[in-house]
Amino acid sequence: xxxxxxxxxxxxxxxxxxxxxxxxxxxxxxxxxxxxxxxxxxxxxxxxxxxxxxxxxxxxxxxxxxxxxxxxxxxxxxxxxxxxxxxxxxxxxxxxxxxxxxxxxxxxxxxxxxxxxxxxxxxxxxxxxxxxxxxxxxxxxxxxxxxxxxxxxxxxxxxxxxxxxxxxxxxxxxxxxxxxxxxxxxxxxxxxxxxxxxxxxxxxxxxxxxxxxxxxxxxxxxxxxxxxxxxxxxxxxxxxxxxxxxxxxxxxxxxxxxxxxxxxxxxxxxxxxxxxxxxxxxxxxxxxxxxxx
Amino acid sequence: xxxxxxxxxxxxxxxxxxxxxxxxxxxxxxxxxxxxxxxxxxxxxxxxxxxxxxxxxxxxxxxxxxxxxxxxxxxxxxxxxxxxxxxxxxxxxxxxxxxxxxxxxxxxxxxxxxxxxxxxxxxxxxxxxxxxxxxxxxxxxxxxxxxxxxxxxxxxxxxxxxxxxxxxxxxxxxxxxxxxxxxxxxxxxxxxxxxxxxxxxxxxxxxxxxxxxxxxxxxxxxxxxxxxxxxxxxxxxxxxxxxxxxxxxxxxxxxxxxxxxxxxxxxxxxxxxxxxxxxxxxxxxxxxxxxxxxxxxxxxxxxxxxxxxxxxxxxxxxxxxxxxxxxxxxxxxxxxxxxxxxxxxxxxxxxxxxxxxxxxxxxxxxxxxxxxxxxxxxxxxxxxxxxxxxxxxxxxxxxxxxxxxxxxxxxxxxxxxxxxxxxxxxxxxxxxxx
Numbered sequence: 084x085x086x087x088x089x090x091x092x093x094x095x096x097x098x099x100x101x102x103x104x105x106x107x108x109x110x111x112x113x114x115x116x117x118x119x120x121x122x123x124x125x126x127x128x129x130x131x132x133x134x135x136x137x138x139x140x141x142x143x144x145x146x147x148x149x150x151x152x153x154x155x156x157x158x159x160x161x162x163x164x165x166x167x168x169x170x171x172x173x174x175x176x177x178x179x180x181x182x183x184x185x186x187x188x189x190x191x192x193x194x195x196x197x198x199x200x201x202x203x204x205x206x207x208x209x210x211x212x213x214x215x216x217x218x219x220x221x222x223x224x225x226x227x228x229x230x231x232x233x234x235x236x237x238x239x240x241x242x243x244x245x246x247x248x249x250x251x252x253x254x255x256x257x258x259x260x261x262x263x264x265x266x267x268x269x270x271x272x273x274x275x276x277x278x279x280x281x282x283x284x285x286x287x288x289x290x291x292x293x294x295x296x297x298x299x300x301x302x303x304x305x306x307x308x309x310x311x312x313x314x315x316x317x318x319x320x321x322x323x324x325x326x327x328x329x330x331x332x333x334x335x336x337x338x339x340x341x342x343x344x345x346x347x348x349x350x351x352x353x354x355x356x357x358x359x360x361x362x363x364x365x366x367x368x369x370x371x372x373x374x375x376x
Numbered sequence: 377x378x379x380x381x382x383x384x385x386x387x388x389x390x391x392x393x394x395x396x397x398x399x400x401x402x403x404x405x406x407x408x409x410x411x412x413x414x415x416x417x418x419x420x421x422x423x424x425x426x427x428x429x430x431x432x433x434x435x436x437x438x439x440x441x442x443x444x445x446x447x448x449x450x451x452x453x454x455x456x457x458x459x460x461x462x463x464x465x466x467x468x469x470x471x472x473x474x475x476x477x478x479x480x481x482x483x484x485x486x487x488x489x490x491x492x493x494x495x496x497x498x499x500x501x502x503x504x505x506x507x508x509x510x511x512x513x514x515x516x517x518x519x520x521x522x523x524x525x526x527x528x529x530x531x532x533x534x535x536x537x538x539x540x541x542x543x544x545x546x547x548x549x550x551x552x553x554x555x556x557x558x559x560x561x562x563x564x565x566x567x568x569x570x571x572x573x574x575x576x577x578x579x580x581x582x583x584x585x586x587x588x589x590x591x592x593x594x595x596x597x598x599x600x601x602x603x604x605x606x607x608x609x610x611x612x613x614x615x616x617x618x619x620x621x622x623x624x625x626x627x628x629x630x631x632x633x634x635x636x637x638x639x640x641x642x643x644x645x646x647x648x649x650x651x652x653x654x655x656x657x658x659x660x661x662x663x664x665x666x667x668x669x670x671x672x673x674x675x676x677x678x679x680x681x682x683x684x685x686x687x688x689x690x691x692x693x694x695x696x697x698x699x700x701x702x703x704x705x706x707x708x709x710x711x712x713x714x715x716x717x718x719x720x721x722x723x724x725x726x727x728x729x730x731x732x733x734x735x736x737x738x739x740x741x742x743x744x745x746x747x748x749x750x751x752x753x754x755x756x757x758x759x760x761x762x763x764x765x766x767x768x769x770x771x772x773x774x775x776x777x778x779x780x781x782x783x784x785x786x787x788x789x790x791x792x793x794x795x796x797x798x799x800x801x802x803x804x805x806x807x808x809x810x
Binding site: 211 | 433434435437438440441598600601602603605606608609625626627628629632636637638639654655659660661
């Protein structure tokens with residue numbers, strides 16, 4: 084294949100990766116920014132989203148679009164509810180202590196993973212894409228659904244940004260992020276905000292997963308990669324900064340797409356990890372993060 | 377706040393202690409129990425314990441589940457028929473997490489904790505590579521069902537045997553002529569970038585070139601990859617045949633993305649069914665595979681000329697004519713591999729009977745008895761086909777099946793002979809001390 088089309092394909096692939104990654108990492112970033120909780124179980128919420136999407140789609144029947152749309156609504160809600168419950172049952176009980184929440188979320192990771200293995204099973208199962216036309220470029224074919232993933236992720240991220248900047252809920256969230264004690268003094272129910280945030284973060288991961296599950300299949304071990312990449316993105320972008328997360332996701336997604344097409348996927352991973360190391364050394368607060376006060 | 381924290385911490389610590397005590401108690405109970413049973417029973421009726429190393433979790437879990445079902449069915453059949461040498465067979469299953477390090481620990485557990493007579497059942501080649509040296513050190517016979525070439529290559533030891541499933545080298549050698557004669561001579565290979573894929577790369581390249589074909593590109597894909605479109609531009613335009621052997625949970629993505637990339641103007645495609653074991657051929661996105669070819673260790677779909685042995689085996693394991701569970705038509709089996717468990721267990725039975733096996737002291741006799749085996753007829757015990765065991769290389773040889781996807785089913789086009797897959801010995805394990 085010639086260089087031009089080759090680069091075009093690589094960029095398309097990178098854009099899809101970046102879109103899903105941005106959504107997933109935004110959830111992780113939100114949880115860290117507001118709650119100061121490093122959620123190691125984030126990848127498992129992603130996986131749960133995909134598994135529930137499969138479940139909803141297979142129960143729905145009819146046209147694949149029906150199941151998909153239902154899954155897009157139901158899966159994030161269920162995952163958010165589970166996460167909020169986990170916040171209430173576990174994280175609140177350890178007083179959101181940074182070290183103990185890490186251990187607690189590792190425990191959560193295994194509980195979710197093994198429960199899915201015991202109930203859903205070890206198979207990789209597909210969800211049918213709502214539409215599945217093939218675009219014929221002169222050099223190769225490409226699925227229209229992948230373009231939809233990019234568009235949907237942009238729309239969802241815009242929505243999240245509007246919520247954070249233009250609504251009362253956003254103000255409450257940002258106030259809690261800025262200063263927990265003062266927010267409490269202004270009668271913001273911080274505990275409920277925490278549960279909500281943890282649910283919202285997990286819900287965003289689940290949304291990313293529902294979008295990706297017609298491309299990849301739902302599998303009980305699928306949470307590992309999104310977790311690692313989300314951490315990379317959030318560290319590079321700056322913990323707690325939404326804009327930084329999105330920029331870093333595009334950076335990592337595109338470079339992953341392009342480097343792995345032209346060189347090797349291993350090199351892409353090496354460079355991403357190296358970038359994390361460099362950011363930690365030279366700009367510990369991340370590209371867009373504010374220095375600790 | 378501080379006192380509160382402390383209290384919590386104390387409570388946690390106490391809970392941990394409590395939990396630890398309970399765990400230790402449970403552990404003591406489980407390890408004491410088998411001992412109790414052992415001494416309470418007469419020597420002759422004591423069960424023969426087969427340690428079953430199963431991929432219950434990890435990337436091999438879909439295979440592990442079916443290996444488990446086949447093993448249970450075969451053990452039941454053996455026990456219903458009076459067991460081995462008048463003793464019942466007991467399967468002791470341990471999860472290895474599809475992890476080589478844990479695999480070695482499981483083998484050790486079989487030998488020292490469960491006091492198993494033998495270890496058996498491993499599929500993934502890296503787990504076999506990790507576990508076999510420990511089996512050799514502990515001198516416990518280790519029967520693998522892995523299709524890797526590592527047994528016959530001489531990399532392992534005299535205690536490791538593969539009497540129930542053919543190895544990759546034999547499989548590709550017997551099938552390469554079909555590919556070059558019927559599909560095309562310019563082949564691009566796509567394979568996972570680890571031992572199993574490298575076996576394919578090396579042996580298939582050699583076999584294709586021996587048959588007048590040419591490998592024009594070799595594309596190695598990291599085993600953890602989840603997206604594949606980025607690799608397809610590397611397939612040269614003049615490719616006549618794509619040969620693919622992907623495994624793991626992402627294989628469906630692989631095939632779907634290949635379909636999107638090529639559309640209807642695809643080259644001939646020859647795959648190993650490993651790519652789609654435990655996957656329904658009628659899954660969305662797989663229409664693309666219609667008209668392509670697959671290697672099958674054993675035909676998933678009951679063929680028009682189904683043997684009575686295949687029927688017998690399907691009935692006992694609980695698999696329908698489409699290769700899915702009789703309990704759930706969506707639960708598709710790993711049909712092309714799992715027969716190896718069935719046949720291996722019957723080889724173990726035959727070996728123990730020939731050796732007059734009584735207990736762990738007769739392990740070396742068992743090895744020698746299996747090494748002495750040669751031809752095995754197609755039968756209820758060997759439903760996949762007749763076999764020929766090579767006692768020197770510890771590897772069995774048998775037929776292979778090449779099937780074409782027609783209307784969402786796999787239809788056998790060609791069956792290779794045992795002779796097609798034979799190659800020169802690379803090792804003589806019988807010269808090693810026991």
